[in-house]
Amino acid sequence: MGWLREEAEALGTSFDDRGARLDEWILAMRALWSQPVASFPGEYVRFDGVKCEPHPANPTGIPILIGGHSLAAARRAGRLGDGFLPQHGGRPGGLEEIARLQRIAEESARAAGRDASALELTSIGAPEPETAKAFANTGISRMIGVANWLDTGGRREGDADPLGAPGDAAAEPHVRVIDIRDPG
Secondary structure (H helix, E strand, C coil), X not given: CCCCHHHHHXXXXXXXXXXXXXXXXXXXXXXXXXXXXXXXXXXXXXXXXECCCCCCCCCCCCCCEEECCCHHHHHHHHXXXXXXXCCCCCCCCHHHHHHHHHHHHHHHHHHCCCCHHHCEEEEEECCCHHHHHHHHHHCCCEEEEEECCHHHCCCCCCXXXXXXXXXXXXHCCEEEEEXXXXXX
């Protein structure tokens, strides 16, 4: 979807209606994944009598995680997503902000007639036990741990590259997805 107007302009798409387009694409994909012969009469996406095979193995479709750190992203996650990936975890006050956005996502899910407890919360943080415990206490059930990147406290222009030189295997980022529902 994007947050940078210049990206949309470079692609020749409208920045102002990007949220409405994304909403329609999500609904259109769910129609394709769930109907033997799908039709969708949207403003941005329209098709009639389309087959999309094979369907996902999961009868509810492929899980859609909505990323972002805005009220609109939280509301969209509640209305249309299977999960929410807010991007505040490692920042000062970040866990409080994630909790606030999660409440908004859950309220939006309930308003849309969806099960708010089914909305899975994922965030990004340093792969350390204390981070996992703090995330789990906030309601985050899965974290994406990135070593050699998030531990830097945020890089600014002119700072040394925390990943080292390109091709330096010891300095490449290492990513792990960690289920922290029971960090034990």
